[in-house]
Amino acid sequence: MDLRVFTEPQQGATYETLLRVAKAAEDLNYGAFFRSDHYLHMGSVSGLPGPTDAWITLAGLARETSRIRLGTLMTAGTFRLPGVLAIQVAQVDQMSGGRVELGLGSGWYEAEHEAYGIPFPKEKFGRLDEQLAIVTGLWSTPAGERFSFDGTYYQLKDSPALPKPAQSKVPVLVGGHGAKRTPALAARYADEFNIPFASVADTDQQFARVRAAAEQAGRKSDELMYSNALVACVGRTDAEVKRRADAIGRDVEELKANGLAGSPAEVVERIAQFEAVGSQRMYLQMLDLDDLDHLELIASEVMRQLG
Template sequence: MDLRIFTEPQQGASYDTLLTVAKATEDLGFDAFFRSDHYLRMGSSDGLPGPTDAWITLAGLARETRRIRLGTLMTAGTFRLPGVLAIQVAQVDQMSGGRVELGLGAGWFEEEHSAYGIPFPKEKFGRLEEQLAIVTGLWGTKVGETFDFDGKHYQLAGSPALPKPAQEKIPVLIGGHGATRTPRLAARYADEFNIPFASIEDSERQFGRVRAAAEEIGRKPDELVYSNALVVCVGKDEAAVARRAEAIGRDAAELRANGLAGSPAEVVDKLGRYAEIGSSRAYLQVLDLDDLDHLELISSQVQSQLS
């Protein structure tokens, strides 16, 4: 199973902190560094020093790393116009030498829109579907040809569909818990389907829906990667687990039930159970970005047992 590091910088992280974590991610042999796309902290955190922009962050990391994949879980569809997003992501992909992945979601956190003057439309899912069609359509248009789109929410005319990514195809991630529209959208546009913070049972059920949706449109279900995002809290002993849980304002018992928490052996076992239902990739939500020893422990005693 691939292990990827997933950060939530809106809770309080500077670019320098994210760079340190990304370099540790690379040095410790993890597959990728991903980040959320939010402008406002959640919960009791003060959010200092303030938000960092997801794609500006990834552009910087693209030049400071060499191996790891870079991406978002998930870029908010409400933040950027689709043509602009296609340009931004393609450029960062060029800057990275072809290591970028785009997770794209509808956007949901109304308060951050109010806080920074960003429109929060009532109809978001229809917009997301058009955004996916536009972004993938722009990237897929041959050089020298133009791209047009006439949708309900967006219209493009005579676009040169440039620049092109370094990769032949940037992987697109779609995720969520929706029972009908989300699986259909994933079947049509996604290279990877991700379900965040879900139990093994709920993950298996949702993966099944995506597989069925793929079959309905004549796509092989195994063409998609199936993955989970889960908060991680690993310790060499019970005291270390409790200390790390307390540092992120969580209860160790709750994290054991709803995330990846406990000893390395416990976490390896739980990841194995996710693998049994078809998950081949885990995004480890790391909430204490100053605890680099945590990453080292996961690398040496969890990841080493999964290869």
């Protein structure tokens, strides 16, 4: 089971905070550092000092880390034109020496679009389909050849399809809870399917849908990586678990029911339940980014038991 760190900087974090977390995650041998792509905080937090841009952040981290993989859960398709996004991600992949992964979603948080004057189209899912086709199409176009696309929402003509990423294939993540269109998109474009904040039963059901869609699309279902994203709240004692839950404004029992919470042994057992239904990778949503001891505890007491 691959454990990755997943952060939500819109809730309040500077670049320097994210850099400390990414470097700690690298030193502790987590598989990757991922971040959300939002411009507005959620809930009762202040969000101070304000949002940071996902791909500018990852560009900085690309130069200040050396081993850990870097990516997004999920880049909002409403924020960037697909041709521009393909250039940005390819450049950051070059800057990192080939350590970038792209999670791409449709964009859903209407309030942040209103706050920053970003259009929030109704036909987001159709746009996402075309965005995935364009980004992957640009990257896969052989050097020296041209890429064109004539879609409903986007048109590209005679693009040189440059720059190319450092990796021969940047892993693309698609995720969500949708029963039909989401699995179909994953089957067509994704290297990894991620389901966020889901129960074991819902994970099992959604993974089965994606496997079926992959087979229908002519792919072997095991060509995809299957992963979960869940909030983490781990402590050596009940008091430590409660302290960490209080720090993020959550209830311990609720976290145990819906996330990865409790003692290291409890969390190992909980992860095993997801592994039993096919999960191969876990994105640990770390909401208190100042608590680096939390990362160390999970690395030393959870990660080592998972092998």
